[in-house]
Each structure stands twice: as structure tokens, then as C-alpha cells.
Amino acid sequence: MNIFADFTDRVAKTIEALDLRSSSGEALDLSRVAVEPPRDASHGDVATNAAMVLAKTVGENPRALGEKIARAFEADPDVAAATVAGPGFVNLKLSDSFWQARLGEMLDLGTNYGRSQMGGGEKVNVEYVSANPTGPMHVGHCRGAVVGDALANLLAFAGYDVAREYYINDAGVQIDVLGQSVMLRYREALGEKIDEIPAGLYPGDYLKPLGRTLAEEFGTKLLEMPATEALTIVKDKAVESMMGMIRDDLAALNIRHDVFFSERSLHEGNGGMIRSAINDLTMKGHVYKGKLPPPKGQKPEDWEDREQTLFRSTEVGDDIDRPLMKSDGSFTYFAADVAYMKDKLDRGFEHLIYVLGADHSGYVKRLQAVARALAEDRVDLTVLLCQLVKLFRGGEPVRMSKRAGEFVTLREAVDEVGRDPIRFMMLYRKNDAPLDFDFEKVTEQSKDNPVFYVQYASARSHSAFRQAGEQLGVTDFSRAEMKAQLGKLTDEGEMALVRKLAEYPRLVESAAQAMEPHRLAFYLYDLASLFHAQWNRGSETADLRFVKVNDPELTYARLGLVQAVRDVLTSGLALIGAEAPSEMR
Structure with a gap:
């Protein structure tokens, strides 16, 4: 049960029972x-602003109206006290029996507690990572990967039909550069001396194994065939190899x-999918022939001082109109983006979510414009921008990777600190806020390390059952037996834990609606803090x-509470993509 949704209904019924009307007599x-x-937990368990938002309409003083609502709630058997605070907030303190009943429901649901049907099965496409297949994943990709994956988990838990998608940029100049870079390593594997890597090519050592593989498979054949034919073969092999590496790196991070969608597929059949998308925009009146003025500052690669086929994107919220086809009839990069979005819409998605790096902020308005032009109001589009991650070790900036040549790889980070610290800490700031990641701090075993503190709470919950089993001689504690004794829970620390657990369904729904998976990490830390505090109270008393x-x-009653804490920690950590350990090693 989402107790806040439940009491929203109760407030509505209470107001109806008071027969309050607007000054015009309308409902x-x-x-x-x-x-x-409530902002101050000492005021109660739930608070409503009903008196303040309705007072003017009904022609009453907010506090006086609040007193009426509070008195009406005194008849509710689940309400222990109803008071009015400040300008008219109605605060309700709920009975122990109410909380005990909620705890029983939590035990019935187990790790499904908090699962919602809010999404109603609506189809959501979450596109995240989509790194160019030109090398290993680096830590710069890591934050968007975790945010996108945790958001997809959260939305699915909240009742949406979620598709997790990766857009493979396997067409364009960067793939030509990749092919040329691999060809260089192929020649090196055949014995040719390669000194300094030419400017513009990828210098990392990660391409050397692919060069050796090509040498073993083809011998010198690639050097003997036409350069264009050889480069086509090498590019295909390179993309396949790089995507294999990327999939492995992603798997290491859980x-x-x-869906892995190939950009190249948009260009197949003489660009059939791109032409179809342009035709769709044309039929809707969003395409024209014209010239664009030169942009201020640096000119983009696809700018031409000639008549082109243009998208009238300024009429749907963009800053400038965008070229779709150059004067020579070739497609722009943007045209492929349009075709890709049309493909998503054709697949029936009602919500499109793009998780991008902060350096892609310029894409937001153009993507929104394409969505409006193609789908009008039939689709919601959200772009989440992830700010940079700065890497430290003991407070000192981390040096670059030896293997990659230019950056710290994601795999190196996972190998050093583990999957769970990375996933949790990438969510311990909102995605649009800068984040510092210290390799030493995220492995500390202290309260200052959030992921350790939360996982330690999970381990302690298991420890409580092991202790009980040893001392009581019981091997299996059934939920039904624990539930039967919950009426014995009356300590304020125990009730505080139940109240925090009761926030979980609301947290899931609000985080899903706001598309803010970082709220999960904050909530789990707060829950762990309360659990550790109650554990420590037992050590003292x-x-x-x-x-x-x-x-x-x-x-048995207290173990029921511990079980519910364990279930929520397990559920929340699973949504983040981390483990809920039974013991710490």
C-alpha cells in the first residue's frame, strides 16, 4: 500500500463528508x-495542505478549515492524533496498529513490496550508453550507463513496459577512422614497423589484438586486394570486435x-528508412528547399552555402532549421537521427528517453522538435544529461589508462573497486550535478561510504536471523509466524523503521515519475541509517x-521487522543494479 495515496483518498472523502462547497456552490x-x-517528523506521520488550498474557494480561514478537517479525522480508527500547524497544515499521527498492519502487508509481498502498476503497461524506450564502437568503454560512459539502466529498472518496477536500447554508431567518419587504425595494426602484426601513430587515428593498444587476428585470418590478402574492398572488410570486423568488447564491459557492470540498433541499417536500400522519414516530415509540411545563414562561430561540417533540403524545426521549438539532405543529395547526420526516432515511434513507444552526456546538450531542442513534428502530442520525450565524473585516488586526480592511451577504461574501474560501488556511487548525485569518484573512498568500510553502509545493513539483517537460529534452535522462520506477533512492536525506534519502510512505494512512484533513480540511493542510505541506529540501541540496551x-x-515480531528491512534493501539495491549481500567479506 502507498499510504500517502491511501490518505489522499481519505482526505477527499473527509472533505466530501464535511459537505464543503465553493462560494458558487460547485463541488x-x-x-x-x-x-x-511532514517536514518535521515530530509533527506526525502524514500531512495535508487541503485546508490551505481550499480555504479561499470555500471562504474560510485556513486554520479554521484545518481544525474542521482535523476533528473529522479523529473518528478514523487509524489516526491516533490530528493537529493543525502553521498556516493550516493538518498533521496526522497514525496508530501503532496501523503501522503493524502495514508491516504485515510488507511481509506478505516480500521483495515485490513497492512494485506499482502506475505505468499501466505503457511502452517506454530508454536509450543509453550508445558509445561509438571505436574502442573500450571508458569511465566517461559509466554514469550514463548506470543512470539509464537503473532508470529502466525503476520504470519497469513501476509498471511500464520498458525496452533498453543501444544505438550503434556504425556509419560515418569515425568508422572509417577506426578501419584505417585497425589496418595499421594489421600491417604491424604482419611485421611492418609502425613508429608514431598518425594524427587522427586511434592510438590505443586495444586495437593490437584485432590486428593480429586479421593477420592470422587473412595473411597478406588484405594488402593484395583493392584498398576500398579491404577497408570494408576491416571496418566490419572492427565494429564486430569493438561491440563484443563493449558488451563484455557492460556485462561487467551488470x-x-x-535492443542493439545499427545506424548502418538506416542507410541500407539506398537510405530507404531515412527517405521514408523525410517523406513523412514532408507530408506534414515540415520540409522545404532553402539556404541557411552561416552559423555564428565555428561552422559545422555539414553547413553549405547552397540550397538544401531543410527541416522547418524552428516552427516546432528548435533554435534553427536543420539540414536533412545536402545539395548533392547525400543525407546529413541529422537525417539519420530523424529516421531513428521515426523507427521508435513505428515500434509503438509512447515515451522516449535519451540518456546523454552533458556535451550533448545541444541535441535536446532538435530531438524535441523532431518528436513534435513526427508525433505531435502522441509521445513524451525526455532527455537526461549526465554531467562529468572526475576520478580521484586518495584525493589525487587519477592518471590516464595505459591500455587505452587516452582515458581510464570502465573495465579497469570495475576490476579495481567492483561493480556495486560504481553503480551505487554513480547514483549518489543527481545526473545533472558533477560527481567526484574516489577509488579509495568507495572501498572504505565506514559510514562515510554509502554503498558499504547500505550493504552492511543487508549483511546485518541476515546476521540477525543467524543469531536467532543459533539461540532459539530454529532453522526456518516463517513469515506467517513473524506476522502473527507484530502487535508486540511498540518501541519508537521500531515504529520509525516501519514508517521509513512505508515510504518505499511512494518513493518508487515519485522517482519513476521524475525520472530520478538517484532517489533510490538516498532512500536506501536513510533506511540503512535507521536500521543501524536500532541495532546499536540493542547493543546498548x-x-x-x-x-x-x-x-x-x-x-519473532522483531525478526519480522528485520525481514521487511532486508526485503526493501534487496529490492532497492536490485533496482540500482547492486547486490544485497548476506555477509560482508
Whole structure:
């Protein structure tokens, strides 16, 4: 149960029972009425702004109206106290029996607790990573990969039908450069001395194994055939090899995609898919022949001072019109982007999400313009921009990779600190805020290391059951037996944990709606903090320990609470893409 949604309904029914009307006699608009946790936890468990947003409409003082609503709630058996604070907030303190019942529901649902049907099965496409297949993944790709994957997990948990997609940029100049770079390594593998890598080619050592593979497969045949034919073969082999490397790197980070979409496929059949997209825009009146003025500053590669086929994107929110076809009839890079979005729309997606690096901020308006032109209001488009990650080790900037030549590879980072610290810490800041990642700090075993603190809470929850099993001689604690004793939970620390657990369904839905998976990491840290605090209270006061040998019924009740904490930690960490360990090593 989402208790905040439940009490939103209760507030609406309470207002209806009070028969409140607008000054004109019409029924009240309750769309602005909200139920949320109070800013000050000492005020209660839930708070509503109903009196403040409705007072003017009904012609009453907000506090006086708040008092009416509060008095009405005194008849609710789940409400222990109803008070009015500030300008008219109505604060409700809920009974222990209410919280005990909610805890029982959590035990019934296990790790499915918090799962929502909010999305209603609507089709969502989340495109993330989409790194050029020209080399290994580097840490710069890591943040977008984690944000996109965790968001996809979150949306699926909230009831959406999610497709995780990777766009393979396997056409264009960068693939020609890759082919030339691999050809150089192929010649080197055949014994040719290669000194300095020519400017403009990829210098990393990661291409050497591919050069040796080509030498073993083809011998000198590639040197004997026409250069264009040989380069085509090498480019195909290179993209295949690089994508294999990228898939392996992503797997090491527990990143998965459902679809790998090839840019090259858009150009097949004489650019059939691109022509179809341009025809679609033309039929909708968004394409014309014309010339663009020279841009301010540096001119882009595809700018021409000639008549071109242009997208009238300024009429759908863009800053400038965009070229689709050059004067010689060839397609621009942007034309492929249009065709790719049309393909997504043709596949029936209702929501399109792009997770891009901050250096792609200039793409936002043009993507929004394409969506408006192709689909009008039939699709929601969201672009999430991920700011840079700065790498440190013990406070000192990290040097570049020896293997890649220019950057720290994602695999090197995973091998050094592990998958879970990377995934958790990449979500411990909002995606549009800069993030510092220190290789030493993320492996510290202290409260200052959030991922350790959360995973340690998971390990402690398992430890509580092991202790109980040893001391009570029980090998299996059934949820039904634990649920039957929950009425014995009355300690304020225990109730605080139940209240925090009760926030989880709302957290899932609000994070999914806002497309902010970082909220999961913050919530899990707060939950872990409360759990550790209650554990420490038991260390100081024997009566508060989770396991009391002389009181098996209370032990079962407290283990029920521990089980619910474990379930939510397991669920939340799974959405982040990390493990909920049973012990720390």
C-alpha cells in the first residue's frame, strides 16, 4: 500500500463528508490537495495542505478549515492524533496498529513490496550508453550507463513496459577512422614497423589484438586486394570486435540492453528508412528547399552555402532549421537521427528517453522538435544529461589508462573497486550535478561510504536471523509466524523503521515519475541509517535487541521487522543494479 495515496483518498472523502462547497456552490477541485510526510517528523506521520488550498474557494480561514478537517479525522480508527500547524497544515499521527498492519502487508509481498502498476503497461524506450564502437568503454560512459539502466529498472518496477536500447554508431567518419587504425595494426602484426601513430587515428593498444587476428585470418590478402574492398572488410570486423568488447564491459557492470540498433541499417536500400522519414516530415509540411545563414562561430561540417533540403524545426521549438539532405543529395547526420526516432515511434513507444552526456546538450531542442513534428502530442520525450565524473585516488586526480592511451577504461574501474560501488556511487548525485569518484573512498568500510553502509545493513539483517537460529534452535522462520506477533512492536525506534519502510512505494512512484533513480540511493542510505541506529540501541540496551531468547514472541515480531528491512534493501539495491549481500567479506 502507498499510504500517502491511501490518505489522499481519505482526505477527499473527509472533505466530501464535511459537505464543503465553493462560494458558487460547485463541488471543490481537489487536484491541488496533497498528502506528504511532514517536514518535521515530530509533527506526525502524514500531512495535508487541503485546508490551505481550499480555504479561499470555500471562504474560510485556513486554520479554521484545518481544525474542521482535523476533528473529522479523529473518528478514523487509524489516526491516533490530528493537529493543525502553521498556516493550516493538518498533521496526522497514525496508530501503532496501523503501522503493524502495514508491516504485515510488507511481509506478505516480500521483495515485490513497492512494485506499482502506475505505468499501466505503457511502452517506454530508454536509450543509453550508445558509445561509438571505436574502442573500450571508458569511465566517461559509466554514469550514463548506470543512470539509464537503473532508470529502466525503476520504470519497469513501476509498471511500464520498458525496452533498453543501444544505438550503434556504425556509419560515418569515425568508422572509417577506426578501419584505417585497425589496418595499421594489421600491417604491424604482419611485421611492418609502425613508429608514431598518425594524427587522427586511434592510438590505443586495444586495437593490437584485432590486428593480429586479421593477420592470422587473412595473411597478406588484405594488402593484395583493392584498398576500398579491404577497408570494408576491416571496418566490419572492427565494429564486430569493438561491440563484443563493449558488451563484455557492460556485462561487467551488470548493464544490459534489449535492443542493439545499427545506424548502418538506416542507410541500407539506398537510405530507404531515412527517405521514408523525410517523406513523412514532408507530408506534414515540415520540409522545404532553402539556404541557411552561416552559423555564428565555428561552422559545422555539414553547413553549405547552397540550397538544401531543410527541416522547418524552428516552427516546432528548435533554435534553427536543420539540414536533412545536402545539395548533392547525400543525407546529413541529422537525417539519420530523424529516421531513428521515426523507427521508435513505428515500434509503438509512447515515451522516449535519451540518456546523454552533458556535451550533448545541444541535441535536446532538435530531438524535441523532431518528436513534435513526427508525433505531435502522441509521445513524451525526455532527455537526461549526465554531467562529468572526475576520478580521484586518495584525493589525487587519477592518471590516464595505459591500455587505452587516452582515458581510464570502465573495465579497469570495475576490476579495481567492483561493480556495486560504481553503480551505487554513480547514483549518489543527481545526473545533472558533477560527481567526484574516489577509488579509495568507495572501498572504505565506514559510514562515510554509502554503498558499504547500505550493504552492511543487508549483511546485518541476515546476521540477525543467524543469531536467532543459533539461540532459539530454529532453522526456518516463517513469515506467517513473524506476522502473527507484530502487535508486540511498540518501541519508537521500531515504529520509525516501519514508517521509513512505508515510504518505499511512494518513493518508487515519485522517482519513476521524475525520472530520478538517484532517489533510490538516498532512500536506501536513510533506511540503512535507521536500521543501524536500532541495532546499536540493542547493543546498548539488552531489552531492545532483535533477538531476545527469553521472549520468543517478541523475537519473532522483531525478526519480522528485520525481514521487511532486508526485503526493501534487496529490492532497492536490485533496482540500482547492486547486490544485497548476506555477509560482508
